[in-house]
Amino acid sequence: MKAMKNIDLQKLNQDIEHFVSEREWDQFHSVKNLSMALSVESSELLEIFQWMSEEDSNHIKNNSQVMGKIEDEVADIFVYLLRIISKTDIDLEQVVRNKMRKNAQKYPVEKSRGNSKKYNEL
Amino acid sequence: MKAMKNIDLQKLNQDIEHFVSEREWDQFHSVKNLSMALSVESSELLEIFQWMSEEDSNHIKNNSQVMGKIEDEVADIFVYLLRIISKTDIDLEQVVRNKMRKNAQKYPVEKSRGNSKKYNEL
Amino acid sequence: MKAMKNIDLQKLNQDIEHFVSEREWDQFHSVKNLSMALSVESSELLEIFQWMSEEDSNHIKNNSQVMGKIEDEVADIFVYLLRIISKTDIDLEQVVRNKMRKNAQKYPVEKSRGNSKKYNEL
């Protein structure tokens, strides 16, 4: 696994907003509609794996044809996530840090090791 | 709208991988399963808006109680997206840039201005 | 609104099972995979409405072109739902009746009238 590259989120978001604004698409981008679009794109990613074994999914990075589709769906998902974040003034890193703290409490290492149960069933 | 804050993606991803590895959860994280989890979290965000008007969704950032739920779901979505990216060596910024170039061709400004139709119906 | 037509569920399910068996597709139809396919098809229905106003969605039955797409997605959703029911021996009418009884208790008429809140927020 390679180290993950950083991104210039501020610049990327500005470019997305320019793209949307040029096309006058903001009128369609209510937060409600964006949550629908994000869910639709996540399902398009899901569709790629619906008949695939877990094992095969774990080697998918060697299949350049399927990776092209995965990359496109990942891009769509992230773009809609950024649209929502932008419209609700969410600080992405901070909300992930907060959620990780909550999860660390809901899933203490000792109780959840090797266990996929939900916290309320542990 | 405030400017979007940058994130240290590499450090954030390392911390997530540490969280997962401490709990020995990687055995559950096939790319197939992660695509399911991402879709499930996207639907939990969708659920917040299912009976809400578009208008109300556009003012949601003033509702701190609902924002707390939205932030948690956005965090979950982004964490699973990072898990998938990490396992498939995707360069997030690059795939978004590539997709935006494709979209710029599929949706030329003149034809798509103020129009929510799909490119194959334009 | 017209009265809803009854269906011969047993015969329909037999025909679907014949279709699947002829193609030797049962090997792909684990309940897990079927739950993915059902979710994917539900999202394809969702996609039709993602940029549409609620008002327009309520008049959609007059738009024969879009209705053709909706009918195809509704069919796909119901077929996968039947596959899951068939594999888990669920009695569809009974589980709906049971759920309606639970919902009648969670959502008493007086408290929930004209209110879209979840039962735990009433």
Add this chain to the structure above:
Amino acid sequence: MKAMKNIDLQKLNQDIEHFVSEREWDQFHSVKNLSMALSVESSELLEIFQWMSEEDSNHIKNNSQVMGKIEDEVADIFVYLLRIISKTDIDLEQVVRNKMRKNAQKYPVEKSRGNSKKYNEL
């Protein structure tokens, strides 16, 4: 596998409409919103299987605790599907029969036997 029981769809739908009307919930039930609710419930079913192996999912009918959850989600999915059908005057059996005819052409037995590829990749 037991034979699938038939349902009195017309009566069931009338009872659902009575339930909704008593609570004055029809104002929330635009077709757009119902497509969101259907997708959300499908994801709640999906969530049950997200960390489960395909093998375990195929034996789930022996697990009465999980079956209770599955039955509730299946009920919710079917109720929202009926709401959509009712509002769009869809004849459920007919649209499934039509879709099966289309699928029989897109997936000829010889080409698709034992093959999970999409018709446009066969």
